[in-house]
Amino acid sequence: MTLRERSPWLLLISPVVVLVALPFIASLALVIGFGFSGRQAIGLEVWARFITDPFSWKVIWTTLWLAARVTFFCLLIGYPVAFALNQLKSPLARGIAFTVLFTPLLMSVIVRAYGWIVLLSSQGLVNSVLGIAGLGPFRLMLNDFGALIAMVHVMLPFAVLPLLSSINQLPPSGIEAARDLGANPVQVLLRVIFPLTLPGILSAIEIVFALAASAFVTPSILGGGRVLTLPRLIYDNIGSLDWALAAVQSLTLLGITVLVLFSLRRLGRLFRYEGATR
Amino acid sequence: MKRTILNIILGATLVFMAAPIIVVIINAFNVSAYNAWPPPGLTLAWFQKALANQGFITGLWRSLAVAILATLVIVMIGIPAAYAISRFRFRGREVLRSVLLAPLVVPRVVLGFGLFILFVTTRSQLFGTLPGIALAHVILVVPFVVIIFLAALEDVDPKLEEAARDLGAGPVRAFFLVTLPQMRVALLSASFFCFITSFDEVETTLFVVQPAVKTLPVALYHYLEFQQDPTIAAVSSLMIAVTFVFILLGLFLTNGQFWKKIFANS
Numbered sequence: 001m002t003l004r005e006r007s008p009w010l011l012l013i014s015p016v017v018v019l020v021a022l023p024f025i026a027s028l029a030l031v032i033g034f035g036f037s038g039r040q041a042i043g044l045e046v047w048a049r050f051i052t053d054p055f056s057w058k059v060i061w062t063t064l065w066l067a068a069r070v071t072f073f074c075l076l077i078g079y080p081v082a083f084a085l086n087q088l089k090s091p092l093a094r095g096i097a098f099t100v101l102f103t104p105l106l107m108s109v110i111v112r113a114y115g116w117i118v119l120l121s122s123q124g125l126v127n128s129v130l131g132i133a134g135l136g137p138f139r140l141m142l143n144d145f146g147a148l149i150a151m152v153h154v155m156l157p158f159a160v161l162p163l164l165s166s167i168n169q170l171p172p173s174g175i176e177a178a179r180d181l182g183a184n185p186v187q188v189l190l191r192v193i194f195p196l197t198l199p200g201i202l203s204a205i206e207i208v209f210a211l212a213a214s215a216f217v218t219p220s221i222l223g224g225g226r227v228l229t230l231p232r233l234i235y236d237n238i239g240s241l242d243w244a245l246a247a248v249q250s251l252t253l254l255g256i257t258v259l260v261l262f263s264l265r266r267l268g269r270l271f272r273y274e275g276a277t278r
Numbered sequence: 279m280k281r282t283i284l285n286i287i288l289g290a291t292l293v294f295m296a297a298p299i300i301v302v303i304i305n306a307f308n309v310s311a312y313n314a315w316p317p318p319g320l321t322l323a324w325f326q327k328a329l330a331n332q333g334f335i336t337g338l339w340r341s342l343a344v345a346i347l348a349t350l351v352i353v354m355i356g357i358p359a360a361y362a363i364s365r366f367r368f369r370g371r372e373v374l375r376s377v378l379l380a381p382l383v384v385p386r387v388v389l390g391f392g393l394f395i396l397f398v399t400t401r402s403q404l405f406g407t408l409p410g411i412a413l414a415h416v417i418l419v420v421p422f423v424v425i426i427f428l429a430a431l432e433d434v435d436p437k438l439e440e441a442a443r444d445l446g447a448g449p450v451r452a453f454f455l456v457t458l459p460q461m462r463v464a465l466l467s468a469s470f471f472c473f474i475t476s477f478d479e480v481e482t483t484l485f486v487v488q489p490a491v492k493t494l495p496v497a498l499y500h501y502l503e504f505q506q507d508p509t510i511a512a513v514s515s516l517m518i519a520v521t522f523v524f525i526l527l528g529l530f531l532t533n534g535q536f537w538k539k540i541f542a543n544s
Contacts, residue, residue: 008449012362013374015355020420021377023413027392028384034395077291084288087281095534099525100292102537104299106471106521108478110498111514115298117506118305123314125301153298156291161541185280214385216481221502231387235484238391250388257385 034247046244050252060252063229066144066219067212070151071159074208075201077152078159082200085160086167105157113221116150117141120222142224150222155212159204166200195271202268210257230256299518306511313506328512333501337494338516340408344493345476347412352423352472353465355416360427361453365436375424382421389417390485397486406488414486415476422475423468426539430464431457463532467539470528474521 037043050056081101088094104112119125120140127137140146170193178192216231223229230253237246301315309319328334362368363375381389393414397405404410434457442452458465480495487496494517502510528536 007368009362009366009368012358012366016359016378016420017374019351019355019413020417021374023393023396024377024381024389024417027389027396030395030399031388031392077287080284080287081291084284087284088288097288097292098537100296102541103522103525104295106474106478106525107299108480108495108498108514108517108521110480110495110502111302111478111517112298114498114502114506114510114514115302118301118313118315118511119298121313121506123310123312125297125315128315150298153294156295210383210385214387216387216484217499221499231385231481234387234391238394238485243395246391250385250391253385254388258383261383 031247031250034243035251037244037247046248050245050248056249059228059230059233060256062227063213063231063253064256066147066151066227066229067209069148070155070212071205071208073148073152074155074159075163075204078156078163078204079201081156082160082163082167085164101160102157104153109154109217110221112154113150113218116146116153116222120146120149141222143226144223147219147223147227150218151212151215154215154218155208158207158211162200162203162207163197164200166197170196198271199268202264202271206261206264209260213257213260214253302511302514303518305508306515308508308511311507313508324508324512327509328516331509333492333497334494334513337492337497340411340491341477341494344408344412344415345473347408348415348419348476349469349472351412352416352419353469356420356423356427356468357458357461357465360424360431361457363424364428364431378424379421381417386418386481387485390414390482393417393482394485405486406491408491410486411483411491411493412476414482415472415479418479418482419472419475422471422540426464426468426471427461430461434460463535464539466531467528467536470524470536471540474524477520478517 035046037046085094085097085101088097117124121127122137122139124140126140130136130138140149174196175188175192178188183191213229214231215229216235219227219229220232220235230249234246234249234253237243237249304317305313306324307320307322308314308317308324309321310317359374359378363371393410394405396402397410402410404413438456438460439452442456443449447455478495479493480499483493483496484499487493492500494513498510498513525536532539
């Protein structure tokens with residue numbers, strides 16, 4: 001029996017294993033290897049250097065705090081927007097709304113970052129509009145604010161997607177039942193809609209936070225030198241040939257995103273379990 | 279009342295989403311080199327400047343070549359892999375599935391750095407070459423593509439394949455005549471998605487390019503670090519046009535299912 005007859009799957013998967021799985025695993029292994037390289041075979045010297053440097057902690061804090069705020073604003077805007085999309089009935093309006101909302105997702109982050117420069121620069125659109133009202137000019141970019149607003153723009157569609165799919169699954173009967181039993185709109189929102197859409201909220205947090213913590217181009221261009229995040233530092237260290245430090249920072253960043261994903265998944269399972277027993 | 283408030287929020291959000299894209303296009307005609315708004319006058323000079331910039335022109339051709347290569351490769355390796363995962367039970371099947379979905383979790387910067395070390399330390403001749411860049415993009419889009427293909431294969435009834443086999447078709451022939459045509463929409467959506475993602479990618483690409491071999495987005499990024507004049511706007515407008523054409527083409531060829539295919543499953 002030839003290989004093709006005995007295990008055809010082997011032929012089918014070998015290209016993807018050779019071209020994707022192996023390089024992917026090898027490159028992660030190399031990052032780990034460089035992160036733990038020292039004078040002996042294995043060393044924690046670079047980790048010690050990284051952890052004892054207060055600058056590292058400042059950068060980690062900047063990264064997490066920025067990602068947390070981006071996530072918060074994406075949810076704050078994304079939740080009502082997902083409801084509004086869900087309520088749109090006319091196919092034309094739906095088509096336009098979806099296209100406007102999701103097309104930027106497929107535009108290069110460079111293009112979008114440049115768009116924000118045009119909007120936020122000292123002579124830009126926002127400042128000139130504010131100027132008519134006799135305000136400003138304000139410094140809106142090359143700082144934390146610029147990075148934040150541009151990142152919310154980049155991440156918002158990712159928040160709307162899971163929210164929309166959980167809102168689409170809401171049973172109208174449940175909401176009607178709550179209303180019939182005398183719940184006011186706030187109660188309906190907090191005690192019926194919110195718990196039922198919680199899985200969507202959790203996956204929105206998961207996606208947006210992971211993407212925001214690992215974003216490089218947007219905070220780098222809009223934040224300038226004032227917003228130093230881990231991805232930015234990794235890039236800079238490779239430029240200055242400090243691969244070991246870049247590897248340690250890469251593993252820290254990877255650790256943060258994996259930890260966030262893992263704990264949100266656990267949280268999601270916990271809530272599902274509670275919901276089932278209640 | 280409630281609906282009105284929601285619609286106002288939606289409208290404001292749509293303005294917020296569209297604004298940066300629209301101002302880029304208008305700014306491409308702005309006379310002011312410092313992006314002064316409203317534009318004091320209109321000009322086509324930035325387009326001339328962009329088209330005279332060798333870095334952008336060669337970058338454009340490279341980006342197109344990389345995107346085409348990455349798309350061809352992902353289709354040729356992604357479909358058989360998804361087919362094997364969906365139709366065969368073998369040891370390591372779950373592991374393979376997880377590995378193919380794993381690039382979703384890895385930050386693009388980390389993946390770029392890892393591939394950079396891999397390309398350089400193994401002397402694989404891939405560093406800074408078009409196949410190397412395409413390989414990086416293939417790894418980036420593999421999770422999306424596998425998810426799309428797996429979902430499409432779920433929808434194809436294996437009984438139809440069996441019927442074709444019973445009628446005397448070989449496994450390969452049965453796949454091409456029965457299964458593949460039913461995956462048409464998924465195949466198109468995945469291809470367009472891969473093409474657009476590859477064409478626009480910067481964050482991973484930055485790590486695997488050489489100064490002499492830059493793709494268009496990387497050339498733009500390096501330009502933007504030093505200058506922010508509307509030349510960028512002119513090039514960006516062209517990129518927006520390319521992306522938009524592909525989205526429209528995708529919508530048209532998939533009977534409007536493009537967004538659904540790409541995002542509904544992921």
